Amino acid sequence: MLRRTFLATAAVVGLATTAFAQDDQTKVGFVYVGPKNDGGWSQHHHEAAMEMAAHFGDRVEVVVQESVPEGADAERVLTQMALSGADLIFTTSFGFMDATVNVAQKFPDVKFEHATGYKTAPNVGVYSARFYEGRAVQGYLAGKMTKTNKIGYIASFPIPEVIRGINSAYIHARKVNPNVEFAVIWAYTWFDPAKESDAAQALIEQGADVILQHTDSTAPQAAAQKAGNVYTFGQAADMAEFAPMPRISSIIDVWAPYYIERVGAVMDGTWESDNTWDGIGAGMVGIGEISSAVPDDIKAEAEALRDSIANGSYHPFTGPLNRQDGSAWLAEGEVADDGTLAGMNFYVEGLTGEIPQ
Incomplete structure (x- = not known):
C-alpha cells in the first residue's frame, strides 16, 4: 500500500x-x-x-x-x-x-x-x-572468509548497477579464492523483507556461508544470524545493530554532501543539469567498519584495496577479463570505460547462470 x-x-x-x-x-x-x-x-x-x-x-x-x-x-x-x-x-x-x-x-x-x-x-x-568499488572490497572479504567456497548474492533487478556489483564482487572474490562459486537469486524487489529472507534461506540451504545483497532490508542479516556460521554485509548502511556477529562489513552510501551542494545551487541560482558518478575517493561510497570476525591480516589487505581504489591507483575492472562466454573483454592492464560500465548487461567469465531479460 x-x-x-x-x-x-x-x-x-x-x-x-x-x-x-x-x-x-x-x-x-x-x-x-x-x-x-x-x-x-x-x-x-x-x-x-x-x-x-x-x-x-x-x-x-x-x-x-x-x-x-x-x-x-x-x-x-x-x-x-x-x-x-x-x-x-x-x-x-x-x-x-x-x-x-x-x-x-x-x-x-x-x-x-x-x-x-x-x-x-x-x-x-x-x-x-560507484557502488561497484565497494563491491570489490566486499568480494575480496567474501572470498577470504568463506569456508564452503560458496557465496550467495541476493540481487534486486537486472539493471547495469546491479550487474556491475555482482561482477565486481565475483572478480575480487575469485582473485583471492579461485575455488569460489557465486549463486545469484533475483528477488525482483528493492525492499521486501519476506522475499529477501526466503532468498537468504535458499542460499544458505545451497551451502552459501557468505551472503551479499543488493536489496534494502535487514532480513538477510536476520536469516544469517538464525542459521549461524553465515556472514553478511550491510547494504547502503552499516546494519551492524541488526546482526553484529555474522556481519563482516558494509557499503555505506554518503549522500548528505551532495544534497547540501545541490540545494545550495538552487538557492543561489547556479543549479544546472548534471551527471554525477562518484565513488570511494570522492566520499560518496564508504566502507563500514570491518568487524572482529575478520582476521587482522585480511582486514589490512581489504583496507589496502579500499585505499588503492580511493586514490585511483587501482580500478576494480582492470584486465585481463573475459565475458561469461569466454570472449575477450579487457586486455592485460586495460581498464573498463565508463560507457561500458554504465550499460553493463553481461556477466564476466566464471559466473554461472543467465541474466534475466
Whole structure:
C-alpha cells in the first residue's frame, strides 16, 4: 500500500514552524521507494535529507513521501509534489526514472534530481555512486572468509548497477579464492523483507556461508544470524545493530554532501543539469567498519584495496577479463570505460547462470 507521509522539517529537526512563511524558503522534496526506516537505502537517503535540512535551517522546507511504488504511482506522487510548490525534487530509485522525466516536462520551472538513472533534461540531473568499488572490497572479504567456497548474492533487478556489483564482487572474490562459486537469486524487489529472507534461506540451504545483497532490508542479516556460521554485509548502511556477529562489513552510501551542494545551487541560482558518478575517493561510497570476525591480516589487505581504489591507483575492472562466454573483454592492464560500465548487461567469465531479460 502506498503510504503518503509529509514530514515538515520543523517537526524533524526542531525548527520553528513560523519559518515556513518566509518568502525565500526553498522547498525540497524527497521520494523513497521504501520506508524511511528500512535500515538501508531509503533510510540513508532520509538521514542525508535531514542532515541537509539541519545545515540550511529555516531556509529550507523538506517534504517526504516514502514507500512509493515504481511506475504510475510515482508519477502521481511527483505531480502532487510539484503542484505543492516544490523547487527541487530528489527521486531516489532507478525505477522512478521515466516518471521523473515525464513530470519534469510538465513543470519546467521545478528542478529534479534522479538517483542511479541516466536520463537527463534541462531541469533533470542524475546522480549515483560507484557502488561497484565497494563491491570489490566486499568480494575480496567474501572470498577470504568463506569456508564452503560458496557465496550467495541476493540481487534486486537486472539493471547495469546491479550487474556491475555482482561482477565486481565475483572478480575480487575469485582473485583471492579461485575455488569460489557465486549463486545469484533475483528477488525482483528493492525492499521486501519476506522475499529477501526466503532468498537468504535458499542460499544458505545451497551451502552459501557468505551472503551479499543488493536489496534494502535487514532480513538477510536476520536469516544469517538464525542459521549461524553465515556472514553478511550491510547494504547502503552499516546494519551492524541488526546482526553484529555474522556481519563482516558494509557499503555505506554518503549522500548528505551532495544534497547540501545541490540545494545550495538552487538557492543561489547556479543549479544546472548534471551527471554525477562518484565513488570511494570522492566520499560518496564508504566502507563500514570491518568487524572482529575478520582476521587482522585480511582486514589490512581489504583496507589496502579500499585505499588503492580511493586514490585511483587501482580500478576494480582492470584486465585481463573475459565475458561469461569466454570472449575477450579487457586486455592485460586495460581498464573498463565508463560507457561500458554504465550499460553493463553481461556477466564476466566464471559466473554461472543467465541474466534475466
